[in-house]
Amino acid sequence: MPLDAHLDVDDATLLARYARGDVAAARALTVRFVPRAQAQAFRMLGDGTEAEDVVQEAMLRLWRIAPEWREGEAQVSTWMYRVVSNLCIDRLRKRPRAGVALDEVAEPEDPSPGADERLQENARHAALRDAIADLPERQRVALTLRHFEGASNPEIAAALGVSVEAVESLTARAKRALALALKGRVAALGYEG
Numbered sequence: 001m002p003l004d005a006h007l008d009v010d011d012a013t014l015l016a017r018y019a020r021g022d023v024a025a026a027r028a029l030t031v032r033f034v035p036r037a038q039a040q041a042f043r044m045l046g047d048g049t050e051a052e053d054v055v056q057e058a059m060l061r062l063w064r065i066a067p068e069w070r071e072g073e074a075q076v077s078t079w080m081y082r083v084v085s086n087l088c089i090d091r092l093r094k095r096p097r098a099g100v101a102l103d104e105v106a107e108p109e110d111p112s113p114g115a116d117e118r119l120q121e122n123a124r125h126a127a128l129r130d131a132i133a134d135l136p137e138r139q140r141v142a143l144t145l146r147h148f149e150g151a152s153n154p155e156i157a158a159a160l161g162v163s164v165e166a167v168e169s170l171t172a173r174a175k176r177a178l179a180l181a182l183k184g185r186v187a188a189l190g191y192e193g
Helices: 011-019 023-045 048-068 076-094 115-133 137-147 153-160 164-183
Strands: none
Touching: 011 023, 011 048, 011 076, 023 048, 023 076, 048 076, 115 137, 115 164, 137 153, 137 164, 153 164
């Protein structure tokens, strides 16, 4: 089953599917949990390598308990965050004490993008989405299939009922139209002028 087929499936169901051998369910759980667990571990430990080790150990534990998971007793995400926290606490306890006061320790930098960056990225996506929506239908379809769905030119040609050369022309015209539509917004979208 493709990864996007698991988007609307809850964590416990995915874990049960993994326990029955569904590799795509494991990938879906990994995509859901690893980034947040990584950020949590990094915030607690302040070390990216240690955070990766903790998350890897937590995921291994999740895979081991999958066959015995009893749905309804706890949420998989809650279990995961508790395991990550406990693994981090264990590592922190094993660290040698340097005798530095807690107030003197620098706050670890959060690896996730800040609010300004997220707003800027959202504005960029919205501008691109609007510009794509304004394209003529065949250009929009060709561009979307090629650059967002990863379809090859022959696949797009078959879908649109045109030649490969026509697909190349459609995508080239679509790119030129997008560049023209977004040209005046370069500075507003945070790109160098």
